[in-house]
Amino acid sequence: MSTIALITGGNRGLGRATALALIDAGHEVIYxxxxxxxxxIDAVPLELTVGDIETYDDFADRLRGVLRDRFGREDFDFLVNNAGVGVHATVAETSVEAFDQLLNVHWRGMFFLTQKLLPLIADHGRIVNLSTGLARFTGDGYAAYASMKGAVEVFTRYLAKELAPRGITANVVAPGPSATDFGGGVLRDNEQVRAGLAKVIALGRVGEPEEIAGVITAMLGHDTRWITGQRIEASGGMHL
Ligand SMILES: NC(=O)c1ccc[n+]([C@@H]2O[C@H](COP(=O)([O-])OP(=O)(O)OC[C@H]3O[C@@H](n4cnc5c(N)ncnc54)[C@H](OP(=O)(O)O)[C@@H]3O)[C@@H](O)[C@H]2O)c1
Structure with a gap:
């Protein structure tokens, strides 16, 4: 029986790279x-706005339908909570609207989506939640964004403890700056920004989506089954 992964925000960026890496590794993917x-791509797309909690019952129903009709299953194996946005503003400038948007997708939305999906995750399944290097070190203008990711990291440890009796692991992958559309695409397209960051990254450059996808895929693999409640940073050694 093949393993099935569900990735949020799998239409582009790190989520798309992860979908492709998991397909390559022989897993079935729903994004x-x-x-x-x-x-x-060779995966099942499902519509979802993370943070619209009132739609989660309907999403779970549609997901159950796909699992049953396409895969003959009642559950899936890997949950990757990836969808997210960046907001760049100092503490002084952060608006309530921007704060609430971040809260809704990164934290409130992820918490209750995970809660909704718990009955659909198979025993011995895996959860990977995306955080950021910015939850360890500081970057100008990321107080609200990074604080939400800090909450994700604490949540993941509690999740790991609570789900351990079912043999389910939960870990955080915390990317450093990676070349996607994130932040308007500056990490991919702005050579000045990339060069500035390269100076504080031990390996001397920003990451590529495939490099983050590789780490997420590894954290869902058989060889990492004994790791749970941990934060794995994939930043090329930023601000060591
Ligand atoms: N790239 C980096 O440097 C970096 C570093 C650290 C952490 N991260 C984290 O990695 C994750 C993925 O980032 P990325 O670099 O892949 O960014 P991206 O290229 O901007 O892609 C973001 C993805 O999240 C989806 N998304 C955003 N808000 C959503 C919502 N409310 N509901 C559903 N989907 C939503 C987007 O969907 P749409 O296409 O519909 O907008 C898109 O699929 C995020 O959690 C981000 O915080 C990224």
């Missing part, structure tokens, strides 16, 4: 998207 599902 969520808000609007455009992205270029067609």
């Amino acid at each position: 969520t998207h808000r609007g455009d599902p992205g270029e067609k």
Whole structure:
């Protein structure tokens, strides 16, 4: 029986790279998207806006339908909570609206989506939650964003403890700056920003989506089954 992964925000960026890496590794993939599902890949797209908690019952129903009709299963194996946005503002400038948007997708949305999906995750399944290097070191203008990710890291430790009796592991992957659309694409497209960051990254450059996807895939693999409640940073050694 093949293993099934569910990735939020799998239409582009790190979520898309992770979907492709998991497919390459022989897993079945279901991914969520808000609007455009992205270029067609060998995976099942499902619409979901993370943070719209009132739609989660309907999402779980649609997911159950896919699991049953397409895979003959009642559960899935890997949950990757990836969807997210960045907001760049100092503490002094952060608006209530921006704060609430971050809270809703990164923290409130992830918490209750995970809660909703717990009965659908198979025993001995795996959860990977995306955080950020910015939850360990500081970067100008990321107080609200990084604080939400800090909450994700604490949540993940509690999740690991609570789900251990079912043999389910829960870990955090915390990427450093990675070349995606994130932050308007500056980490991919702005050579000045990339060069500035390269100076504080031990390995001397920003990360590529495939490098983060590789770490997430490894954390879902058989060889990492004894790791739970941990934070794995994939930043090329930023601010060591
Ligand atoms: N790239 C980095 O440098 C970096 C570093 C550390 C951590 N991260 C984290 O890694 C994750 C992925 O980031 P990325 O670099 O792949 O960013 P990205 O290229 O901007 O992609 C973000 C993805 O999240 C989805 N998304 C955003 N808000 C959503 C919502 N409310 N509901 C559903 N989907 C939503 C987007 O969907 P749409 O296409 O519909 O917008 C898109 O699929 C995020 O949690 C981010 O905080 C990224």
